[in-house]
Amino acid sequence: xxxxxxxxxxxxxxxxxxxxxxxxxxxxxxxxxxxxxxxxxxxxxxxxxxxxxxxxxxxxxxxxxxxxxxxxxxxxxxxxxxxxxxxxxxxxxxxxxxxxxxxxxxxxxxxxxxxxxxxxxxxxxxxxxxxxxxxxxxxxxxxxxxxxxxxxxxxxxxxxxxxxxxxxxxxxxxxxxxxxxxxxxxxxxxxxxxxxxxxxxxxxxxxxxxxxxxxxxxxxxxxxxxxxxxxxxxxxxxxxxxxxxxxxxxxxxxxxxxxxxxxxxxxxxxxxxxxxxxxxxxxxxxxxxxxxxxxxxxxxxxxxxxxxxxxxxxxxxxxxxxxxxxxxxxxxxxxxxxxxxxxxxxxxxxxxxxxxxxxxxxxxxxxxxxxxxxxxxxxxxxxxxxxxxxx
Numbered sequence: 001x002x003x004x005x006x007x008x009x010x011x012x013x014x015x016x017x018x019x020x021x022x023x024x025x026x027x028x029x030x031x032x033x034x035x036x037x038x039x040x041x042x043x044x045x046x047x048x049x050x051x052x053x054x055x056x057x058x059x060x061x062x063x064x065x066x067x068x069x070x071x072x073x074x075x076x077x078x079x080x081x082x083x084x085x086x087x088x089x090x091x092x093x094x095x096x097x098x099x100x101x102x103x104x105x106x107x108x109x110x111x112x113x114x115x116x117x118x119x120x121x122x123x124x125x126x127x128x129x130x131x132x133x134x135x136x137x138x139x140x141x142x143x144x145x146x147x148x149x150x151x152x153x154x155x156x157x158x159x160x161x162x163x164x165x166x167x168x169x170x171x172x173x174x175x176x177x178x179x180x181x182x183x184x185x186x187x188x189x190x191x192x193x194x195x196x197x198x199x200x201x202x203x204x205x206x207x208x209x210x211x212x213x214x215x216x217x218x219x220x221x222x223x224x225x226x227x228x229x230x231x232x233x234x235x236x237x238x239x240x241x242x243x244x245x246x247x248x249x250x251x252x253x254x255x256x257x258x259x260x261x262x263x264x265x266x267x268x269x270x271x272x273x274x275x276x277x278x279x280x281x282x283x284x285x286x287x288x289x290x291x292x293x294x295x296x297x298x299x300x301x302x303x304x305x306x307x308x309x310x311x312x313x314x315x316x317x318x319x320x321x322x323x324x325x326x327x328x329x330x331x332x333x334x335x336x337x338x339x340x341x342x343x344x345x346x347x348x349x350x351x352x353x354x355x356x357x358x359x360x361x362x363x364x365x366x367x368x369x370x371x372x373x374x375x376x377x378x379x380x381x382x383x384x385x386x387x388x389x390x391x
Contacts, residue, residue, distance in 0.1 A: 003118075003313075003372050008110050012371075013364045015039070016106035017088035020362065023077030023095045023102070026132035029054040032075045032105065036129045039109050043116040045127070048150070052141035056129040057151055058112055063122030069381040070126045070153035070337070071374050072330060073108035074101045074133035083358035099355050100161040100346065103362035105129060107159075107370030114375055121382040126151040132329075135181075137292065139329040148336055155302050156339040157377050158330045159370060163354055165345030167366050170310040170373065171320040172342040174303045178296035179230075179256035180263060181327035182289065186211065186274055189284040192247030201245055207281035208236060208249040214277060215253070218269045229257040229266060230325050256325040258295045295323075296331040302340040305380050310342065312380075313372035326355075344370055 015035070024032050033054045040047045040058035048057045054075070082089055082096035090096050112127045128147070132138030165171060188211070190202035212233050219229045231253065238249030255266050267289045278285035310317035320343065330341050344366060351363035 003114065003375060005110065005114050005368060005371055008113055008371075009368060012106050012110045012367055015109065016102050016362065016364060016367065019102035019105060020097045021088045021091050023090050023092055023097045024075075025079055025095060026076045026134055026136035026138065027053050029075045029131050033129065033131070036075070036105060036109065040112060040127065043113045045112060045116060051147065052131055052138055052145055054131040055138065055142050057147075058127040058129075059124055059151065060112065060116055060127070061124045062119050065123035065382065067123040067382055068126055068151060068153050069123070069378055070128050070151065070156035070333070070339070071108060071111065071378060072128040072130055072156060072158040072333065073104040074130050074138070075105050076101060076132050076134050076136075076138070078134055078356060080356070081358060084361060086361065096358065097362070098357060098360045099134065100360070100362040101133065103161055103364075103367065103370070104159070107367055108374055110367065110371040111374035111378070114371060115378055121379045123382040125378050125382075126153055128156070135292065137329055137332070140332040143332050143336055153337055155381055156333050156337045157302065157306060157342070157374075157381070158333075158339075159342040159344045159373060160328065161346040161362060161366065162343035163346045163352065165343060166347045167345050167363060168369065169316040169318060169345035170307075170342055170369075171318040172298060172303055172306050172340055173320040173323070174298050174300040176258040176295050176323040177298050177320065177341055178323060178328040178331065179258055179325045180291065180295040181293040182255040182257075182263060182267070182291045184253050184255065184270055184290075185288040186251040186270075187248055187286045188278060188281075189248045189286075190245070190282070193245050195243045195245050198245060202282040203245060204249040204281070204283050205238060205246065207277055207283050208238065208251055210281070211251065211274060211277045212236070214273045215270065218266055218273070222265055222269045223262055227257075227259060227262050229255065229262050231255050231266065256327065258323060263291060293327040293329050294331045294335065296328045296341055297334055298340045299334070299338040302338050306340040306342050306377060309373055309376035309380055312376040313369060315369055315373065342373070344373065
């Protein structure tokens, strides 16, 4: 595809860097959503604001077909301090676009501008700008507030920049592409006491140490080798003095998997092991297990469309050999509509930092790649086989 978008790029690069300099956390993307809404209006789109608080949807219509496709970008930043020296470094201490959502937003805006002026499709496109992807379930909230009732998309597509792939490449796969994300919080309680008299209170520090060891046997001993899962304890908290046995120790961690039966097995194992360790140590235990994102499951036909769109956009289109254990709340949209999620290569000579790293910055050289991909997806989807909505 020889899509002439070069004249759009300077303004989009400036917009992307402006968003990077003014990052906003989940459900606080008021400035960002205002920038998005104004850019969509200037491109001539029908604009809908306030969906899930700060979400924005722009609708572009051409021709006579009643069909609609959805294209989605996320807008929120991360609660972390940026460590960089470029001119567009975050002006908000402790908030950083460390996942590239500023780039996703700019690419989808660029695609909207190009499709508004060049057309090439018959039907309607819903440009979905979603808040709160980073652990707060913005996609779920948009769906619950009637996203697909108001905008009846036949299919929906999204991308994420991917530092593991070089710029100019794209990859996706049918079936699972991103993992389900669960969180567990465990509290072990004793009475507390003097460290010189450990016989007078359950030692919850010792119990917590045993529990960490036991939890890390779940995947290797409870899950079949043909299944994939990750369990990590990420925080242990308890005690304030060198000579006091604390009355409570808290543990927090995450579980990643691709199958609900694996989730069920791991959750039950965490509860059973925690109860057993508590019983053996004489402590009391509380377990809270939260399944906050399901696995991101791509649909086969839209995956083929996404790969063909990548080829038409001039990208090296690849079938991803395996899913990633990171998670993505686009999963909630794919539970409601057929669609596909694509990884867009981001790595360059300068841009090599991993996602969620303090020195990460989006690679502006791939803005054109993402724009062309979104444009190609819209045109193919509105001239392709009908994907019936999931019942």
